[in-house]
Amino acid sequence: MEEVENITRQLSLDQDLNYLLNEQVDVDYFNVYALWKSWRNTSAYSLTNNFLEDFYIYLNNYQVIFTPSGVFVRPDDYFDLYHYQDMERSQWKQEILGKIHRRETLPSQPFINNGKKTNVITYLQSIPFDTFQHSLGTAVILIDESEIAKMLHRVPEQYGGWAYICDKEGNTIARVGIEDSQIKALHIPDLIGKGSTNTLVEDKTLLISSKSTYNGWVYVVGLPKNTVMRQSAFIAKVTWTITASTLLLGIVAALLFAYRNSAPINRIVTVFWDQASQAGYKGKNEYDFLQGNISNLLASQKSLEEELKRQQPLLEDAFVKRLLKGEFDSLQEVRTLLYSLPNMNLKGDAGYVAIIRINGYSGLVSKEIIHELNAARLLMKKFLHEVEGVFQLNVTDIDLDKMAILITFGEAVHSAEANELAAVFDQLRDYVKAEYRIQITVAIGSSFQALSDSSRSFEEARQALDYSVLFEEAKTIWYQDVIKESTTYYYPIDMELRIMNAAKIGELQEVHRIFEQLLEQNFSERQLSAEMVQQLFGELKGTFFKLLLHSPFTDQAVSEGLKSRVEQLQLSTSLDRFRNEILGLLEAFCNRVLKKKEDSTGEIISKIVTFLDSHYPESDLNLYRISVAVELPEKYISQLFKEQTGENLSDYLEKIRIKNATDLLFNSEHTIDEISQHVGYNSAHAFRRAFKRVSGVSPSIYRKTVN
Template sequence: MNRHSRIFRSFLTSYIVILIIPSIAGYMSYRTSIAVTQSVSIENSVTQLQNSKQILERRMAEVEGFTRQLALNQDLYVLMNQKKDIDDGNVYGIWKLMKEVMVFSQTNDFLKNYYIYLRNENVVLTPGSAYFRPEHYYEYGHYDDMDQAQWQQQVLDRTHSREILPMKPFTMNGTQTSVISYMQSLPLDSFGSKAPATVVVLIDQKTVASLLSGVKDRYGGGWTYVSNAEGDPISMAGIGEDEIKAINADGAFDKAKQSQFYRDDLVITIRSAATGWVYRAGIPRKALMENANTIKYITWSVTGAALLIGLAVGWMLSHRNSAPINRLLGVVREQFGKDEPIGRNAYDFLQGNIATIITSNRTLEQELTRQQPLIRDAFLKRLLAGEFQTREEIEAAAAQADTGLALGRGSVGILHIHGYAGLDSVDILNELSAARLLLKQSLRDIDGRILMTDLGSDRVVAIFPAEGGDADAEAFRTAVQALLDPFAAYLFSEYKITVTGSFGELFDSGMEVSRSYEQAKETMGYADYTQRKGMLWYADIRQESSTYYYPLDMELRLISTIRAGDEEEAKRIVQSVMQQNTEDRELSPEMANQLIGELKGTLLKLLDQKAFAESDRFEDAKDRILAVQLAGSIEAIRGELNGIIETLCGMITSKKNDLHIRTVEQIKQFVAEQYSDAELTLYRIAEQAERPEKYISQLFKEVTGTNLSDHLEKVRMDRAGELLRGKALTVDEIASQVGYNSSHSFRRAFKRVMGVAPSAYRQSFD
């Protein structure tokens, strides 16, 4: 009890210290939070204004892009340059141009209002109308501070290059507003006093202001203002022009500062490097500090509540957390056969023994790490050789080798180091080893997902993954080519290493990696024979079509995949065979019939195995296989083969389920017979079932929905309940008979399963 009290007091003291720290730090946190919140709010506001600036500049760039597209319009070019008689006009050309450019006003609110003035036609074109005299358009829309002559002189009769007219009052169809005007003469390289055409885009000030409303709306108030480099207004919202002039004239306002408090507002100012425009936003101080005041209230409320609740929780946790340490002390004492620690040596006792365990574990991890490259290399060689039978086997081996490999789509390539053919000496081999190391390291630096292994002294095999936009063969090939061309140039320039490569076709899963590897080897042989350099793909070499493509390794993979019940992978293999023989080759009818015969032979070989021969669907499957003929389309034949694969995999799945059920029943029978053995563990059960421990644990859970350990405990508790009702044995004797060395452990388990203590359970039957 003294030992328990000492550990308890240590925990309680720690909790009290932890509770005191927030009390001391509460006020400091409050003061700091105000400064930080203010700084963050300013930074967010600056960012918001910068984002608005970028959006506005992008929209203005769209306007500029619109004028450039007009400059390239052939119909507009004809209208600008054709010679016109006094009473003759190209009405059809004008109508056609209006129809072509009308779409811009329908898709972009910045281009909603614009007009094009054609000098030789003396016509003004708008998105919906054509005015055959400028004065007619002036009646429809005009600047309030310009008469027609001024408008004609300053806008239509002058040459403009990306010129922006500041905000001016404008009346359009009787409605008054304010606009900024983007003016561009056409052609773009026009010089002189009068250009053949002028484009004027009228941008409503309200549209510009809406792009800047984020800063103003973020805090529920404020204002925004934009002016050009000369100080002329471009847009304003929430503030008048007189107020802006007053701010600019005030000596207390520093125009160069990005952010400053002016009167009751935080004023943010940024300048555009592209246009020279000045963007300003004002945020009320009260709205800006709203979050800081909220933090103040929350800080003191939480601090006070934490002190009260923390004392109660600390007392409870001290009891709760000291108990496991004492139990751990008992376990360590029993396992290591050492005396219990005395006084303050409890933690030292645990530290010493746990340190021994950690040291042993670290030694084991270091040994595994040292072996990891060998395991990874062995995995890649097995994968390339096609030794894996199922996708699950590949995934398990990849996880063991810690490759980080998720084999979806990709291709296998062989990189060949040139210049060492026929040279076999120790120095040459050492140089080749260094060259391979440099090659692999350089390729790994470019893309760490690429897996590599050596193939002889002067070749490296690499698996290139495909994802995203590289899903089709052509896109993947382009991506790999773009990766390897500079890579090969770098190796030659830096290390004088010349590299060529050969690549197989895309694989769709790990089961097809070996096929891509064989194609890469075939391509490499072709490259060596023809003395080809650079990167060569399997699709580039000449395909012989005098025979069909159905190699032995693909047949073996198909057989093993169906035997494993992997329907999806089996269908993919059949799809690959069909693709190789229909898209990449042109088979004669005789060769096509032989291919179908080979596929039928593979399926009949499978059907003769015991796993299928005992099925009640054997005869039906056999008849379907024999009935497959080259009488319809390839798609029909592939569909029939897929149907047969579904049947065969279904037979395997059914047999597996029956086998699983029998195995689980055997486990249940063994548990029912041996439950009283205190040494009955998962290892013992797995040994009796002749299966790995992890396998039987997952199998039992999958079939019954219950963990094997829970089932064993339930069997023991059911038997214990029977013995408790008999009243002939004590609780300690019953605990021993149902497989518990400790009556304390039995009591806890019984209460957990049955809901009551053993003694209460026995009394309920009195």
């Protein structure tokens, strides 16, 4: 009945029906179109529930009746075909159509339905729904008693008992397997009135009742005692069988799981036992043995961690030494190793390299002198570590009387930072001279803009330190103040290796930077003769020929194209032209590497798209299966797809599924549930949400629109 009430509430909210109910009616004019439109909307409700096959709506102002089959302009015409057997026409108009009703239910009464006699239960509701004084219309729902009885037929058919329903006044609404006289003879209403829900009647029938809190109806079932006992015995037997089977299966499963879960532990015990056969804790039993040896392992791990922490400064010192000696092949390798040293303090990628020499100890080696030099280096390191400024100092020993300092800045180096750095070394010189009578010389190379270029600054600092022998007093010497030798060109082996490594991995920006440094060293800070320029040009051509021997330039077609360009390279009279030709060739090498990377990337993306196009109907399709298909890690293909296409892999898969779903909605008769399974969704609800998210409308609205 609650469902019936909800439907009458929906009827009262129908806009077209409310428009008709509130319309001022002219006796000479009927709004036929509005009547037809409202009837069409309300007649559809008869399809929503088996209890709503027969209903009608009376409109007071038009004095017409809507039924699922048509519109009766005269209520008398409706009464002629459909009326209560024991109710007169005037009484029907007064009691049913004329009064205000609020969720009223009339008990079962004989009813003439187009000449056919039946019993109906009547539900009455005035429109508007919550009206108290004036009603605009009445909704009357006729519920066939046989429809309710159908729900009760299972009781006598299956259990041999009976059932009936009565309203809160005790009037019978529906009954199966029992007559009204039997109900009165058994005094069932009295038993129900006492609040008893489970009672034995005459020691033969078990009476079970339940009262609805919604409308006060009482549902009563009478079951024979022998049937109840037979069913109880069957249920008890089934329950014991299931319980015993469950216990048995549980024991078997527990044994299997215990065996399966103990297998790894047994293997661990075996491994530990093999290792502990020579040394280790033996234990009283396997668990004691495991506990003791795992405790030893944890203790060993802790001591190893502490040892690694103690070794951290040595690792950082080794990193600085390798960096200054130019032992890294590329800037990428520098950054990778730096990432593994989280405590390594560097302000940035730009800076200087300086070398400090303790004067007066050259060529002197003894135990006392070594101790003195060690103490002097420790004092200077302590002073430098306490210095605060815009730069970071990383100190490493390169000889008994020499220290190298990697100086990094947070941004590009300017003259103000250089002056501040010089002031720090002046303070250091004054401090060690005043406190410990130690004299030092400081040599500083030219600035670098990338950590991989610090080795060049280190070599320049060495040259500046060698140049300091021309000065009698200790001072700070800058590389730019050193008189450069112009009789030879500058192209050290480490710079050649850096150019080659950068070109092999396609780092065009790094290649440009190193080559610009090479030009500055040879043509800005030196004045080379024509012969030296020719030799430098030959060295550069040799570098290109060496590159052709390395992957990815070993492909014959690529090698021939680049090789011909290298062979045609000629020394130009103009420095700009010389610079552009070399840079153009370097760019060609880098572009070849980048193109090969793009081709590989495009092939991977094509594989992913092809796999998705052929496997999108599978609901278990996920990132792991895609990674197996293309033989690459999940995280890598997810990031690569996002970078190359601009959208997430999951979003692309969703679009493929929705696109195919739209084709099925337009070109097939499949239901929405079937389509959701065809395109790879586990549930129709998930499919509807995805469809609306992508298309902006629900699948049902889309199908109606395209049709």
